[in-house]
Amino acid sequence: MPEKLLKKAKEKVDKAQIYWREIDIMPVKFKDGKLEKAFRKKETQITLTVIYKGKIGVTYSTTFKDPDLLIEKAIQSAQYGEALDLEFPNQEPKNKINIYDEQITNLTLEDLIKNAKNIIERAKKFNKENFQINLIIKREINKVNILNTSGLNISYIKTPYSIHIGTPIPDSTTDIEFEEGKCKYFEIQDEILEDIFQRRRYCNIKVTVPTKKMDVIFLSEPLAALLYRLMVGVSGNSIEKKTSPLVDKLNTQIFDKSINIYDDPTIDWDINSIPFDEEGVLCYKKEIVKEGILKNFIFDLRTAKKTGNKSTGNGFKRTLFEAGLTTPINPYASNFILEKGNKTLEEMVKEIEEGIIVDMVLGMHSGNIVQGQYSMNVGGGYAIRNGKVEGRVIDAMVSGNIYEDFNKIKNIGNKYYLNFLGKSPVVHFKDIDVTCK
Amino acid sequence: MLDKLENAIKKIKGEYIDVRWEERQLTRIIYSHKDIKEIGTSIMSGGNIRALTRGALVSSTLTNLEDLEKSIEWTYKSSLSSSEYISKKISFSEAEIIKDKVKISPKIDPRKVSIEEKKSLLEEYNEIILSTPGIQTSNIVYRENSFKKYFVNSEGTIIEQEGMMVGIRCGIIAKKGNIVQTVGLRLGGGTDYSKLLNRHEEIKNKVKIAVELLSAPPVKGGIYTAVLNGDLAGVFAHESFGHFSEADIVLRNRELKDKMKLGQKIGTDILNITDDSNLEECPGSFKYDDDGVRGRRTELIKDGVLVGRLHSRETAAEFNEPLSGNSRAANYSYSPAVRMSNIFIEPGKATPEELISSVKKGIYLLDAKGGQTIGDQFSFGAQYGYLIENGKLTQLVRDINISGNLFTTLKNIIGIANDLKISEGGGCGKGTAEGLQMLDKSGTGGPHICIKDVIIGGVI
Numbered sequence: 001m002p003e004k005l006l007k008k009a010k011e012k013v014d015k016a017q018i019y020w021r022e023i024d025i026m027p028v029k030f031k032d033g034k035l036e037k038a039f040r041k042k043e044t045q046i047t048l049t050v051i052y053k054g055k056i057g058v059t060y061s062t063t064f065k066d067p068d069l070l071i072e073k074a075i076q077s078a079q080y081g082e083a084l085d086l087e088f089p090n091q092e093p094k095n096k097i098n099i100y101d102e103q104i105t106n107l108t109l110e111d112l113i114k115n116a117k118n119i120i121e122r123a124k125k126f127n128k129e130n131f132q133i134n135l136i137i138k139r140e141i142n143k144v145n146i147l148n149t150s151g152l153n154i155s156y157i158k159t160p161y162s163i164h165i166g167t168p169i170p171d172s173t174t175d176i177e178f179e180e181g182k183c184k185y186f187e188i189q190d191e192i193l194e195d196i197f198q199r200r201r202y203c204n205i206k207v208t209v210p211t212k213k214m215d216v217i218f219l220s221e222p223l224a225a226l227l228y229r230l231m232v233g234v235s236g237n238s239i240e241k242k243t244s245p246l247v248d249k250l251n252t253q254i255f256d257k258s259i260n261i262y263d264d265p266t267i268d269w270d271i272n273s274i275p276f277d278e279e280g281v282l283c284y285k286k287e288i289v290k291e292g293i294l295k296n297f298i299f300d301l302r303t304a305k306k307t308g309n310k311s312t313g314n315g316f317k318r319t320l321f322e323a324g325l326t327t328p329i330n331p332y333a334s335n336f337i338l339e340k341g342n343k344t345l346e347e348m349v350k351e352i353e354e355g356i357i358v359d360m361v362l363g364m365h366s367g368n369i370v371q372g373q374y375s376m377n378v379g380g381g382y383a384i385r386n387g388k389v390e391g392r393v394i395d396a397m398v399s400g401n402i403y404e405d406f407n408k409i410k411n412i413g414n415k416y417y418l419n420f421l422g423k424s425p426v427v428h429f430k431d432i433d434v435t436c437k
Numbered sequence: 438m439l440d441k442l443e444n445a446i447k448k449i450k451g452e453y454i455d456v457r458w459e460e461r462q463l464t465r466i467i468y469s470h471k472d473i474k475e476i477g478t479s480i481m482s483g484g485n486i487r488a489l490t491r492g493a494l495v496s497s498t499l500t501n502l503e504d505l506e507k508s509i510e511w512t513y514k515s516s517l518s519s520s521e522y523i524s525k526k527i528s529f530s531e532a533e534i535i536k537d538k539v540k541i542s543p544k545i546d547p548r549k550v551s552i553e554e555k556k557s558l559l560e561e562y563n564e565i566i567l568s569t570p571g572i573q574t575s576n577i578v579y580r581e582n583s584f585k586k587y588f589v590n591s592e593g594t595i596i597e598q599e600g601m602m603v604g605i606r607c608g609i610i611a612k613k614g615n616i617v618q619t620v621g622l623r624l625g626g627g628t629d630y631s632k633l634l635n636r637h638e639e640i641k642n643k644v645k646i647a648v649e650l651l652s653a654p655p656v657k658g659g660i661y662t663a664v665l666n667g668d669l670a671g672v673f674a675h676e677s678f679g680h681f682s683e684a685d686i687v688l689r690n691r692e693l694k695d696k697m698k699l700g701q702k703i704g705t706d707i708l709n710i711t712d713d714s715n716l717e718e719c720p721g722s723f724k725y726d727d728d729g730v731r732g733r734r735t736e737l738i739k740d741g742v743l744v745g746r747l748h749s750r751e752t753a754a755e756f757n758e759p760l761s762g763n764s765r766a767a768n769y770s771y772s773p774a775v776r777m778s779n780i781f782i783e784p785g786k787a788t789p790e791e792l793i794s795s796v797k798k799g800i801y802l803l804d805a806k807g808g809q810t811i812g813d814q815f816s817f818g819a820q821y822g823y824l825i826e827n828g829k830l831t832q833l834v835r836d837i838n839i840s841g842n843l844f845t846t847l848k849n850i851i852g853i854a855n856d857l858k859i860s861e862g863g864g865c866g867k868g869t870a871e872g873l874q875m876l877d878k879s880g881t882g883g884p885h886i887c888i889k890d891v892i893i894g895g896v897i
Contacts (some may be wrong), residue, residue, distance in 0.1 A: 027870050038515060038516075039498075040494075059477055069480070073479060074477070081473055170811040173811060245574055328467065332759030368617060380811075384537070395892060397840045397892060399838070399894040425635050433658060435658035
């Protein structure tokens with residue numbers, strides 16, 4: 001049916017590209033150690049992009065059943081659309097990336113339930129206080145296809161498998177959590193379970209810290225809130241509009257030389273790995289920051305054309321809040337990785353006289369993001385005094401600008417953790433503005 | 438369609454099954470600077486099925502209507518098999534059987550307005566923004582989301598419900614040297630296209646603020662007495678308390694059910710917060726929720742006391758509290774969760790001028806810029822503010838983010854003005870096991886309020 005759509009489209013428009021995905025997602029949710037609910041999502045998501053008389057048009061749908069309607073909507077869109085004569089890609093992936101595990105496709109609802117029960121049983125060893133344990137195990141089978149008038153006909157099947165474990169922060173509706181995900185089956189390690197409950201134990205005591213500049217360790221997920229500001233800064237959208245402070249900063253020092261960040265969706269079994277982006281452009285590993293020097297921006301087809309560059313394979317139907325059927329294409333990270341260093345978290349803590357560990361933040365989507373500014377509530381965090389964790393820090397905010405603060409690096413952790421942009425270790429900064437009651 | 442859904446459900450002898458099928462039409466126009474990034478209309482449809490069997494609740498979604506019977510069968514069988522593993526049974530509170538057809542009748546129906554007219558309107562507003570010196574760029578989005586929902590359950594409820602959300606969001610970006618400031622404006626949020634017309638003056642005023650902010654200093658981090666304007670007070674109500682009034686959120690932490698018992702004092706005597714889905718032409722208004730229950734006005738806080746909660750049929754049964762008609766899904770791709778409709782702080786007696794003049798040293802904060810909560814801690818941003826000295830507004834300040842704690846901040850409200858306004862636009866994100874559900878149809882409102890001891894993050 002997509003072939004029929006393309007054939008009909010060719011008769012009416014200059015160029016056309018069909019992107020469609022068939023998703024089959026099955027999460028199982030456990031609350032307080034017990035099965036709460038199960039879900040299954042089986043959907044078709046179609047995006048038809050056309051170039052009609054030199055203008056671009058797009059329409060979205062959930063079915064191929066009425067190709068004439070789809071084409072009509074896409075042409076109508078192009079009639080008023082931007083004059084942008086894009087060339088649709090035509091290169092097939094040459095290197096295979098391993099992102100499909102048949103074992104995942106065979107997992108049934110009962111299998112996921114049993115896996116979850118097994119983890120909860122194992123967690124009891126580290127949870128003598130009987131803290132609440134919440135769990136989501138999810139398996140996905142995602143088939144993605146792109147067909148276009150440049151002759152491209154490419155597809156992949158990906159099998160993400162993820163485990164999200166948490167225990168509620170006291171008085172809170174959010175968990176101290178850990179998420180692991182790969183495109184192949186895996187078992188969660190005991191040290192992860194142990195770590196979650198240790199962090200929960202820190203929350204038994206509430207502490208405040210003074211308002212001042214101090215050492216701050218960002219764990220991976222809140223660190224991604226800072227890296228998001230970099231991503232927006234290197235995004236083709238911000239470069240095109242000249243709103244980014246990095247517009248003229250390629251090959252200049254922007255961060256401490258210990259910082260290396262690259263975007264790499266080619267790693268076997270990584271949950272973010274993919275052979276091509278959502279415009280059909282081949283993905284590849286690229287340096288974003290090397291030894292603190294800005295090396296590359298990220299572009300989709302549109303912003304590449306507008307700025308006289310090539311697409312970097314970063315065209316995704318994704319924003320901070322959405323990644324759905326009708327989300328427009330934007331330049332977005334495929335798999336941002338901040339390279340690990342050589343310190344453990346314990347070693348970092350021991351060095352700190354007065355500081356905090358930030359485990360979770362609120363308000364990362366507010367603020368002057370494109371300029372690198374942040375001002376976030378420490379929703380989950382721990383106070384450090386004289387080299388030891390004292391308890392949960394409350395009523396605190398961390399503020400700053402990444403273009404100053406990434407020049408205040410003290411230590412970089414030696415292990416990777418998944419976050420919403422990719423993965424990173426924990427990072428220890430000095431002299432971060434902390435406001436507290 | 439209703440017959441099809443009804444017949445499909447009847448084939449399975451389940452305890453409880455419901456199907457919600459949605460036909461959606463999205464018209465969107467996105468301007469990025471002078472360029473049209475996207476313009477057009479898309480048509481989508483899909484369904485969500487729930488089966489509750491022996492205490493086990495399973496849901497599934499589909500986009501192929503031909504798979505309906507197969508999907509209902511899978512959902513029912515999965516709920517049956519997973520009931521073996523359930524130790525805490527889910528049940529649904531009893532609800533009225535409803536048979537109804539709901540249509541909308543806006544003053545100007547956006548679906549009858551041509552795309553040329555919509556494009557032209559955006560271009561007028563964009564021209565105001567981009568022609569102002571100091572403005573670097575703009576993002577303007579016109580969004581018209583109309584739907585028809587068909588809901589049928591095995592108890593006999595049959596509802597066909599039409600709905601719509603139409604609005605414009607303007608992002609105004611000013612730049613001078615290395616300083617970039619972004620402010621925004623939301624128009625509409627209900628069903629009526631006429632609300633989007635003739636808004637030129639407001640846009641001009643907002644553009645002026647954006648440019649002025651380029652010369653303003655960033656706010657100094659610290660503890661302040663803050664006066665919030667109505668738009669910001671609405672988001673404050675939503676983030677500080679609104680999510681905590683959603684019963685399924687309270688149930689996320691086993692300790693909270695006791696802590697959030699009805700009857701306890703959590704705010705000052707002058708504080709009253711209400712949720713109401715029956716308000717006319719507001720972003721969060723609707724007739725029936727996605728459990729097939731009538732939406733209504735629910736008092737949540739009265740004189741500072743927790744008196745009500747927002748429920749689905751599932752949570753109402755769990756708490757043994759009355760239904761409130763707040764079980765809502767973002768679209769067919771999700772099963773419902775408990776969501777606010779239009780949440781607002783009820784007006785008080787003071788005037789906004791009286792609140793400001795009562796503050797010796799503090800800050801006046803205006804216009805929402807996003808927010809977030811984890812229950813006890815919450816955070817939200819203000820687009821701009823003015824320092825208050827001896828009851829008068831002085832310096833304009835920028836880059837403002839506010840933080841608070843549910844169990845203390847609501848008790849620190851020391852003044853509420855009489856100028857309640859439900860904000861235009863709206864929207865709310867909620868994390869669920871199925872992913873982040875972004876719900877367009879969620880409104881906030883408030884009068885000016887004054888709060889002491891507010892934490893504002895910033896340069897030290």
